[in-house]
Structure formats: C-alpha cells, structure tokens
Amino acid sequence: MATRLESVVEALTRKMETGELPPGAALTVSTLAKELDVATNTVREAISILTVQHLVEARAHKSSVVATPTRAWLAAVVAECSGLSTLAATLGIARATPSERRAFRVAAEQAITAWRAQSVDHRVASGLTWNLFQILASYSRSQYLEAMHAAKRPALVLGFTHLGRERNAAMVTGAVAELLEAVDDGAAHEGAEIVGDLYVYVLDDLILN
Structure with missing residues (x-):
C-alpha cells in the first residue's frame, strides 16, 4: 500500500x-x-x-x-535511463525463468503489433517498448534496479509528450523481434546490445537532428 x-x-x-x-x-x-x-x-x-x-x-x-523539456534535457534523461535499461537486459535475460520468458514473449508481441499497425500510435508503441525494459528489470532480481528504472518513466513521458517525434517503425519492430529472440535464447549480452542500440538511435535523433 x-x-x-x-x-x-x-x-x-x-x-x-x-x-x-x-x-x-x-x-x-x-x-x-x-x-x-x-x-x-x-x-x-x-x-x-x-x-x-x-x-x-x-x-x-x-x-x-x-520542468520545461528541451532537447538537451531529454537527451540527458534518455542517456541516464540507457545505462539502467542495458543493465536490466543483461541481468534480466540471464536470470529469467522459462515462465518469465513466455510472459516476455506476450509483451513483446504486443509491442510489435503496435509498431506494425497501419496507423502507428508512436506514443503507445514507444511506451510498450520501454515497458519491455522494465519487465527485464523486474526479472533481474534486483529491487534497486527495478525501482530506479521505473523512476525514470515519468521524466521520459513528460519529455516525449512535448518533444516526441515519429520513429522508424520497421527498424524498432526489427529490434524488438531481435530482443525477443535474445530473451528466448538466454543471450544476455546480445540483448543488452540491442537495447543499447535503440537508445543510441533515440539519442542521435535528439542530439544530431
């Protein structure tokens, strides 16, 4: 409570x-x-x-x-969250049980469906994708990592609500599918690399464009 x-x-x-x-x-x-x-x-x-x-x-x-979100502000928030999400992928994939992997598959397929929609709701699809990282944080067996990762959500929501841009749906769909495969295979380092690359994609968009 x-x-x-x-x-x-x-x-x-x-x-x-x-x-x-x-x-x-x-x-x-x-x-x-x-x-x-x-x-x-x-x-x-x-x-x-x-x-x-x-x-x-x-x-x-x-x-x-x-706070009034700026691109520099949001880039800092995203960079801070990147490390937590990458660690969540490393530990979560390594420690996930078979039933947890099955539950992750359901969540990942929901995210993929959202990105493949004829008219993509980028805010919803992005939220479902970030939730995959939060699920992996919960699989990490680290209550601190899980809590710290969850605490980043409000700032991300505030930032992307005001500075959100449409993402390359096909690219993100492919990345989520690869992450799902990594979770299924217990490939922790590969999964962490996929998550890190997704953050690099978002950061490049914020910093370079």
Missing part, C-alpha cells in the same frame, strides 16, 4: 502527464496541500523527490515549477 508521500508524488506526476500541470506551471505548496488534503511538509517532500527525478525545477525564493 502506497504511503501518503508516494500517493502525492503519483498524483502530481499524473497531473504533469495529463497536462493539468503543464511545463512552467508553478507548484504552490499551500494550494497543492489543500487540493490533495495533505500537510504542506508532505507536498514539499514530494516536490523534492520530483526535483531529483528532473520533473520539477527549483527556483530561489519562489515556487518550484514543472
């Missing part, structure tokens, strides 16, 4: 994802405390957590604000 602090963090994150708290919006502690029916200290703690997650920007002597 989530603590009150965790619930406030989730509530604020959800407001950012839906646009109720858009980039640049001021996070007034007293207003949020009243709206969420929690103590002001709880809101302050939640804002501190969101600041560490790059979702909020602190301002001296003023209310903190929702």
Whole structure:
C-alpha cells in the first residue's frame, strides 16, 4: 500500500502527464496541500523527490515549477535511463525463468503489433517498448534496479509528450523481434546490445537532428 508521500508524488506526476500541470506551471505548496488534503511538509517532500527525478525545477525564493523539456534535457534523461535499461537486459535475460520468458514473449508481441499497425500510435508503441525494459528489470532480481528504472518513466513521458517525434517503425519492430529472440535464447549480452542500440538511435535523433 502506497504511503501518503508516494500517493502525492503519483498524483502530481499524473497531473504533469495529463497536462493539468503543464511545463512552467508553478507548484504552490499551500494550494497543492489543500487540493490533495495533505500537510504542506508532505507536498514539499514530494516536490523534492520530483526535483531529483528532473520533473520539477527549483527556483530561489519562489515556487518550484514543472520542468520545461528541451532537447538537451531529454537527451540527458534518455542517456541516464540507457545505462539502467542495458543493465536490466543483461541481468534480466540471464536470470529469467522459462515462465518469465513466455510472459516476455506476450509483451513483446504486443509491442510489435503496435509498431506494425497501419496507423502507428508512436506514443503507445514507444511506451510498450520501454515497458519491455522494465519487465527485464523486474526479472533481474534486483529491487534497486527495478525501482530506479521505473523512476525514470515519468521524466521520459513528460519529455516525449512535448518533444516526441515519429520513429522508424520497421527498424524498432526489427529490434524488438531481435530482443525477443535474445530473451528466448538466454543471450544476455546480445540483448543488452540491442537495447543499447535503440537508445543510441533515440539519442542521435535528439542530439544530431
């Protein structure tokens, strides 16, 4: 069961994802405390957590604000997540049980179907692809890796919601299919390389274009 602090963090994150708290919006502690029916200290703690997650920007002597994604900001977030996802692939593939590999196949096939759709919803397809990395993090048997990887999702969602671009669906489909094969074969290093290459593709698009 989530603590009150965790619930406030989730509530604020959800407001950012839906646009109720858009980039640049001021996070007034007293207003949020009243709206969420929690103590002001709880809101302050939640804002501190969101600041560490790059979702909020602190301002001296003023209310903190929702981060405004830039390409440089998003590139840094993606680069940070890349290392976690690559490690998740290495450990998750190596430690996955047969039943977990079967469950991964179901999730991977859902992602492939999303990328092969006649009209691709790139946000949904990208989310399903990132979720594959989160699944591998859960297979790693490292609660720290799983939690740290999951904590990157809100910043990625915020960034790609405002700076998202369409991806090469055929290329990503092929990469997911190769990752699925690596998981089936227990090929940890090959799987990690596939995940790393996907991140390089996204980073090149952010930095070079």
